[in-house]
Amino acid sequence: MTTKIPGDRLVLAMISVLRTLIFDLSRKGIIDADEFILMVQQTAITHREAGDPHNLADAIHALSTHLQESLPDHSDPSSL
Numbered sequence: 001m002t003t004k005i006p007g008d009r010l011v012l013a014m015i016s017v018l019r020t021l022i023f024d025l026s027r028k029g030i031i032d033a034d035e036f037i038l039m040v041q042q043t044a045i046t047h048r049e050a051g052d053p054h055n056l057a058d059a060i061h062a063l064s065t066h067l068q069e070s071l072p073d074h075s076d077p078s079s080l
Contacts, residue, residue: 019067033071040064 005013026033044060 015063015066018063019070022067023072033067037064037068037071040067 022031022033022036025031026036040060041064044057044064047054047057047060
């Protein structure tokens with residue numbers, strides 16, 4: 001039987017997993033974390049320009065900010 005997880009905890013866990021995935025893929029040279037963050041920021045802008053019918057723009061922007069603030073220093077490749 002699966003344990004029921006409150007929605008807020010599930011969302012926080014998903015953000016943590018996403019961050020780990022992005023940074024690991026970036027460290028391995030598969031994606032560029034900065035480009036991904038820019039793409040997420042652009043998605044928030046696109047939502048705002050479209051009138052943000054589902055009220056997601058602020059949440060998408062917050063996710064991009066969180067990823068950007070937790071991004072390791074790119075001057076030291078071993079920190080990725």
